[in-house]
Amino acid sequence: MFTVLADGRPADIGGPKQRLLLAHLLCRANCVVSVKELLDALWGDAPPRTALKNLQVYVSKLRRVFGERLCHAGNGYRLSLGPAECDLLRFEALARQGRQLLRGADTEAAADLLGQAIGLWQRPLAEFADDPSLAAELGRRQELFLVVLEDWAELAVAAGDHQQALDRLGDHVRPHALRERLGAAWIRSLAAAGRVREALAHYEHVRRTLADELGVDPGPELSLVYRQLLDGAAAPASWAGGHTPGNQLPRDVPDFVGRRAEAGQVLAHLTSPHGLDVVLVSGPVGSGKTAFAVHVAHLLRDTFPDGQVLVDLADGDGTAIPAERVLAELLDLSGQDPGPQPLGRWRRWIARRKLLIVLDNATHEDVVRAVLPGSGASAVIVAGSTWLSGLESVLRVPLPPLGDAESRELLGRVVGSSRVLADRDAVRRILDGCERSPLAIRIAAAKLATLRHLALGEFADRLTDQRRVLDELAVGGLTLRDRLTRWYRGLSDQHRAACHRIAQLPPPPFGHGGIAAALAGLSTSEDLLLESLLEANVLTAPDAEVVACEASYDMPAAVYWLLRETAERAAPEQAATVVPFPRPGLIHFDAAGSP
Helix, strand or coil: CCCCCCEECCCCCCCHHHHHHHHHHHHHCEEEEHHHHHHHHHCEEEEEEEEHHHHHHHHHHHHHHHHHHHHEEEEEEECCCCCHHHHHHHHHHHHHHHHHHHHCHHHHHHHHHHHHHHHHHCCCCHHHCCCHHHHHHHHHHHHHHHHHHHHHHEEEEEEECCCHHHHHCCCCCCCCCCCCHHHHHHHHHHHHCCCCHHHHHHHHHHHHHHHCCCCCCCCCCHHHHHHHHHHCCCCCCCCCCCCCCCCCCCCCCCCCCHHHHHHHHHHHHHCCEEEEEEEEEEECCCCCHHHHHHHHHCCCCCCCCCCEEEEEECCCCCECHHHHHHHHHHHHHHHHHHHHHHHHHHHHHHCCCCCCCEEEECHHHHHHHHHHCCCCCCCEEEEEECCCCCCCEEEEECCCCCCHHHHHHHHHHHHHCCCCCCCEEEEHHHHHCCCCCHHHHHHHHHHHHCCCCCCCHHHHHHHHHHHHHHHHEEEECCCCHHHHHHHHHHHCHHHHHHHCCCCCCCCCCCCCHHHHHHHHCCCCCCCHHHHHHHHHHEEEEHHHHHCCCCCCCCCHHHHHHHHHHHHHHHHHHHHCCCCCCCCCCCCCCCCCCCC
């Protein structure tokens, strides 16, 4: 039962209806709650004739406690409170500040604020737990608490505060067995305290709960913790003395969602003694390759005790960096001067260590091949839009668009689940406009989270016109157009020329005949050029077994419109002109390449 203190003493806040009224005003503190909403909350579909008068009486009595903080505003009432006056608001403020610090990688300060937030937590308004009018508000705050608890627990475990983690998590892990982050932190803390048998028992409890309630296996992180338990619970000591780079990865975004199967595949290979030590993650631009590689690399931090590093193989404008510069950067990370024979020095150094290297924006096989370890226990995750099919003995992991559930979850984690649930049709249209691309969804979500006044339906209407998507998907310094432009600049001259031709076709999907006609007359035969575009993920094609007649090829709509703009700027006199042909999707080009 919640309590209001006035001058340090409990105040009289009335009977059940008046307390329920106060609960609604507290949940929407500093916002106007309309009279209609309050009448519905207090009496539902059967209000008495005196409902409005009763409401006014309840408000009047509460004003004796809250004074001018409770006032009539617009068509409702507002209770104005600050974080210092309300434990619930104080909790939310600390949680928000702590998570902001965590996103900025200030882990020590983040752990302190998140710990303070957890210390304040009491199940809010528990006496109204079964009241449907408060279910959404109370559910949102319970979810926030669990996320904050997970964030804090991971920081505590990483800092070695295992006993404190055990003390704080004990009341929550079994009731919330489906929360795998919570379970992983609990198991790590038990193992660090020497309670390995209990850690294994809790893993089995979580595994059975996931199977019984959701029909799924534990995700990648929990599976990795389990394998480490079986291997002896503690990560091995560093293989070699001297300089090691430590963890230099970018932050792992807390709201990363999906890709469970792909992450499990990578973890299984890189932690198995018989697995491949090079993984290549590929997919179309915007499919979340870098975020996925960084996420998996963070999960593997205990497996590679000498460090985890990310090396970008492209300059800021998207052009590829030569192998000599990449080797110089790696030698600098290893604490060595480039000097003579940099490749030999790099391979001798890495052979004596267990390091995880992420090579991002990879486009050239020779650069990747030059920096791969020649021997030893290190591993490499390569992320890029091209398949680099010439690399031998590589596990290739494709990243398709997110599924519907994953897309909704990503949007909801950023903009708020209640806002997403309130307008499912608009959410579906937003995701259609983003084509289930993680990059596009993340930009759209960041924009909606910033522009709280923007209705989901209105934003969905804007995305209906695919030509506007490039302009709409922009917020702060994060813009889809800039990301796609960087990708375009990284293409070869031949691929850019091919893209200019393809951009003159009607929007995707493209028929095989149309693609062949568009590519005719370039320096390479149409078939070979088409294969290289598929290799680079500029185009995607269905599996051979699902092609019933003529093959078709696809391309993200946002990419298509960027290429069309670029082609028109490059050759305005050849601006895209679609010539109707008896065969759909076919455009005729003469020897000069003009339509």
